[in-house]
Amino acid sequence: MQSTYSGGIDLSTEQWQGYLFESFDGGVALQSPFGLNGHRVFGPDSDYTTLAISALELLQSNGQEISSCRCGDEMDARAIFAATGVSCSEDAEWYFLVADEALVVCTNQDIDEISELPTIVEVDEEFHNAISKAWDDECSPQNISQGAYVSKAQYEESIHARLGMQGQFAESTVMWPPRQRTDAGKIVPSSSNSNVGRRGKIQSWTTLSAAGAPSEFALRAPILGGLTSILVKLETNPSGVFLMVDDEEPELDFDLDVELVVRRIYAQDGFIRYGRKARVMLD
Amino acid sequence: MLCAPSIAMVDVAVVGAGQTKYGNHEHGLKGMWSEACESAFSSIDGDFSPKQVDECIIGSVAFGGAQLGNTAAILTEHTGMKGISTRRVENACASSGFALRDGVMAIKSGQADVVVVGGIEKMNDLTQERKRFWLGVSGDTEWERLAGLTFPGTYALMARRHFHEYHSEHDDLVHISVKNHENGAKNPKAHIQKIVDFEKAKNGFMVADPLTLYDCCPTSDGASCVVLARDDIANSFTDTPIWIQGSGGASDYLALHDRPSVTELQATKIASKKAYDAAKCTSQDIDFAEVHDCFTIAELMATEDLGFTKKGEGGLFAREGRGRLNEGDVSINPSGGLKSKGHPLGATGTGQVVEVFYQLRHEVETSRQVTDAERALTHNVGGSGATCAVHIFGRDRPVN
Secondary structure, three states: OOOEOOOOOOOOOOEEOOEEEEEEOOEEEEEOOEEEOOEEEOOOOOOHHHHHHHHHHHHHHOOOOOOEEEOOOOOOHHHHHHHHOOEEOOOOOEEEEEEOOOEEEEEOOOOOOOOOOOOOEEOOHHHHHHHHHHHHHHHOOOOOOOOOOOOHHHHHHOHHHHHHOEEEEEOOEEEOOOOOEOOOOOEOOHHHEEEOOOEEEEEEEEEEOHHHOOHHHOOOHHHHOOEEEEEEEEOOOOEEEEEEOOOOOOOOOOOOEEEEEEEEEEEEOOEEEEEEEEEEEOO | OOOOOOOOOOOEEEEEEEEOOOEOOOOOHHHHHHHHHHHHHHOOOOOOOHHHOOEEEEEOOOOOOOOOOOHHHHHHHHOOOOOOEEEEEOEOEOHHHHHHHHHHHHHHOOOOOEEEEEEEEOOOOOOHHHHHHHOOOOOOOOOOHHHOOOHHHHHHHHHHHHHHHHOOOHHHHHHHHHHHHHHHOOOOOOOOOOOOOHHHHHOOOEEEOOEEHHHEOOOOEEEEEEEEEEHHHHHHHOOOOEEEEEEEEEEOOOOHHHOOOOOOOHHHHHHHHHHHHHHOOOHHHOOEEEOOOOEHHHHHHHHHHOOOOOOOOHHHHHHOOOOOOOOOOOEEOOOOHHHHOOOOHHHHHHHHHHHHHHHHOOOOOHHHOOOOOOEEEEEEEEOOOOEEEEEEEEOOOOOO
């Protein structure tokens, strides 16, 4: 287990990637820490897919080998596979159990009852409703881009680099995102795949005002009060720019350690683009 | 180098230049381009007809709500140049810097004698919501845009890192903003013709911390046009041609995070070295420079990358006023730069040349004339530095 910053959450609570968790023999339950009027609710950029990916990454970090899992209809199987290497299959031993209230269990056991941890952060109802409506509007097929955007084909071309942090190793250099040729002009062999990891250090950061945010975020940036982006140098050397997760507001500084977790990025043309966002690790 | 050693060296002169006022322009694309062309054509001292033009190259991102495809064709036929070879060049904010470079090469290659190069952008005919779709389209859409970045954010990342590595500070950027507004206030073609005091610039609305509103250029409408001619006919158009002494172009990784350093623009360093080498001069020989200050931090870094000061000392350079008009080592942005003159994306590069043309002919308003200006540099950057064109101009014909 690691203890990470999460705005308002007691650090003594067991957390993983910003979610509460409870491990048991043969599985794990991951839950959103947020509540509203007695019900558990998702944070502003989380859903069942992000919880499912996080649950698999928790199990994998504990040495559990899982090649396939039965996924729920609420989940994006392609995103889960790209992030974790776990494919969704009806014949799998492992399966996800989904509760109505922002809770996912990943297990290979028969489960009679889901143990729910108490929610920790009561969210503002107006904020929660505004963000939920913004996502609904974004996800609508009527939400059509009028400018540059990342199409489904473009998103899927780089999904393994985006979610699985798949890079390349060639000429003694780790490259991410992948490219066709090296700086020296050599074709990168297909066998050069290299995972660049999910941790790094902050090199720079900014909070862009809502008015200046890309159109993809036009509906949510005003509700969130702008977008915070950071430049991160990964432990394996490549750098990347990432949004901070939406539900935490840590003080940022140079060389702070961050981990990269899967969250919703934005939606258009009726489907959600997932990606890695950063959260500060306190130890 | 632009010419193979075995080919006789051909020089290129600017014989005419003109532009619209930058800002919220009442006209659309055709009207603005016509105005810039007529301004350039009428600046030519001798006889000139657009029918003498062999090639027309126009830089534009095609931002506004009008002609997105075949922009050059419609603008060329609208201004009396129908039938010639024409094209639009798109390299983001460096579009017309590269249009100029293409024009220079067209003449040097022997394929053209007279070339019109220019740029145009209509940015303020869109609603705020539509405009938003175009912000940041020239960054890395897949990786930077989906990380929430438009250019204010990208340059803010550079600024904060520069502050961290070199102990520069936001006040240094404020000095740049104040200086450029001071120059732009005297320029009748500038978008924002007003002086801004230090405190106001320092405490502006935060756009992308640490960059405030006064660190960012405005979104401007505008068009600019430059007429180029081969050396042996230049004097038939004017007795005072301005010579292009060096041209350099370069590119870099599109995404900021792919670059080894975010506190310098490699494309600027490479392009300027090519231009200096071609002109057989150094930064010490430049009397004034129109540099690409889309954000104040961009000017700070440009003064380092172009060699006007050492790496890491751009903040000190600004703080000590070493780029102030006729007061410092070199006058930086006597036009007001993008910050005050304005930044109609595709028009900016050749708009810089318009300023150089009149400055080197000692024909601008006395209050902002660079004293005894003999040699100048233009620096035009695409996006956050993925492309860059640098040109060096002089009153004297290049030394070959």
